[in-house]
Amino acid sequence: MKTTDDTTAHGGDVRLTGISKTYGAFTAVHPLDLTVPQGSFFALLGASGCGKTTTLRMIAGLEEPSAGTVHLGDQDVTALPPYKRPVNTVFQSYALFPHLDIFENVAFGLRRRGIKSVKKQVEEMLELVQLGEQARKKPHQLSGGQQQRVAVARALINHPRVLLLDEPLGALDLKLRRQMQLELKRIQTEVGITFVHVTHDQEEAMTMADTVAVMNAGRVEQLGPPTELYENPRTTFVANFLGTSNFIEAEVDSRSGEDIVLKAGGGKLVLPRARSSAATTAGGKVLVGVRPEKISLTHADDAGEIPEGRNRITGRIADSSFIGVSTQFVVDSPVCTDFEVYVQNIDRDARLVPGAEVVLHWNPAHTFGLDAAQDIDAGVETVEEEVA
Numbered sequence: 219m220k221t222t223d224d225t226t227a228h229g230g231d232v233r234l235t236g237i238s239k240t241y242g243a244f245t246a247v248h249p250l251d252l253t254v255p256q257g258s259f260f261a262l263l264g265a266s267g268c269g270k271t272t273t274l275r276m277i278a279g280l281e282e283p284s285a286g287t288v289h290l291g292d293q294d295v296t297a298l299p300p301y302k303r304p305v306n307t308v309f310q311s312y313a314l315f316p317h318l319d320i321f322e323n324v325a326f327g328l329r330r331r332g333i334k335s336v337k338k339q340v341e342e343m344l345e346l347v348q349l350g351e352q353a354r355k356k357p358h359q360l361s362g363g364q365q366q367r368v369a370v371a372r373a374l375i376n377h378p379r380v381l382l383l384d385e386p387l388g389a390l391d392l393k394l395r396r397q398m399q400l401e402l403k404r405i406q407t408e409v410g411i412t413f414v415h416v417t418h419d420q421e422e423a424m425t426m427a428d429t430v431a432v433m434n435a436g437r438v439e440q441l442g443p444p445t446e447l448y449e450n451p452r453t454t455f456v457a458n459f460l461g462t463s464n465f466i467e468a469e470v471d472s473r474s475g476e477d478i479v480l481k482a483g484g485g486k487l488v489l490p491r492a493r494s495s496a497a498t499t500a501g502g503k504v505l506v507g508v509r510p511e512k513i514s515l516t517h518a519d520d521a522g523e524i525p526e527g528r529n530r531i532t533g534r535i536a537d538s539s540f541i542g543v544s545t546q547f548v549v550d551s552p553v554c555t556d557f558e559v560y561v562q563n564i565d566r567d568a569r570l571v572p573g574a575e576v577v578l579h580w581n582p583a584h585t586f587g588l589d590a591a592q593d594i595d596a597g598v599e600t601v602e603e604e605v606a
């Protein structure tokens with residue numbers, strides 16, 4: 219079932235141009251250009267207060283932008299009231315009508331438009347969200363996840379061009395959240411409508427979205443497919459907010475073909491030139507980044523067995539936690555305290571315990587370089603706050 223027309227398949231379905239929002243002296247959203255491709259699942263990801271809801275509300279017409287324009291397809295909707303825009307919004311509190319049954323909740327939009335024969339469409343929608351059996355129940359007789367699916371069906375029956383979702387899974391417990399993420403993704407693939415999904419949960423954004431825009435303090439820091447953001451973060455904020463990154467402060471020593479050779483501590487590290495967003499002139503400072511799962515850990519006694527050509531640093535294990543599929547080590551190294559290393563539990567080396575001297579090594583291709591004039595810990599505290 220495709221419900222959108224294809225007239226703007228090559229443009230964006232949602233196009234924000236220089237859009238911003240200020241409240242008095244406070245800027246909630248800095249001038250922002252953003253294009254959401256038609257039919258995509260797009261996530262706006264960021265910590266609390268970074269401007270996600272404000273951006274979504276400007277698309278919906280619930281908030282008037284201080285500057286800039288909103289296009290939906292080819293149409294400039296900046297001056298249109300919410301009800302004239304081809305969008306629907308699903309909020310965290312899904313606010314179903316408690317006195318109406320599920321069927322009537324879903325039928326609501328059609329009835330309001332004076333459509334008499336709603337049965338076929340409502341049944342189709344209930345099938346889509348797998349609630350065909352529940353049609354005659356009242357909302358309070360459904361679980362949180364089922365109610366949320368009713369809210370999605372109620373919005374989709376209006377055939378919006380774009381469905382906006384503001385933390386729709388925020389009220390659900392973790393397990394149900396994971397199920398609903400897959401469920402929403404399936405629904406989106408089936409209907410082909412553009413979804414713009416707001417969340418502060420990086421795993422949720424990565425699981426569901428084709429494209430993720432990482433927001434920080436009213437700005438989009440980086441935008442791209444989840445794998446691209448994870449493998450090639452361009453700022454320390456993105457590197458830390460999406461998963462965990464280790465950073466080493468290094469200095470450019472020389473070039474070697476497509477690689478840059480860096481000095482860090484007493485040793486040398488190799489960084490592919492294509493993976494550095496920092497300037498790479500000799501003497502320049504670079505933050506060398508590497509993800510914890512890319513690193514191997516070898517006991518110092520076996521250091522001779524490490525193949526040539528790998529980046530390597532030495533250290534001492536400070537802490538280790540066994541978590542089943544992997545063991546997570548914290549290694550204290552002269553070039554970086556608290557280096558995180560995740561080792562898959564295939565053949566566990568019993569010598570790798572706190573206090574052990576180790577060599578950390580990895581394929582240079584897995585190294586990324588960032589501008590050293592940034593806060594190494596940007597995005598770190600925010601994540602911890604969220605967990606607490």
Ligand SMILES: Nc1ncnc2c1ncn2[C@@H]1O[C@H](COP(=O)(O)OP(=O)(O)OP(=O)(O)O)[C@@H](O)[C@H]1O
Binds near residue numbers: 246
């Ligand atoms: N009506 C308002 N008046 C003044 N400031 C506001 C108003 N609405 C939002 N803000 C501020 O704008 C900033 C962005 O708010 P917004 O609701 O967009 O954040 P968010 O990213 O959705 O956060 P959360 O994840 O907590 O929902 C916040 O600092 C907020 O306090």
Ligand SMILES: [Mg+2]
Binds near residue numbers: 270271272
């Ligand atoms: Mg919000």
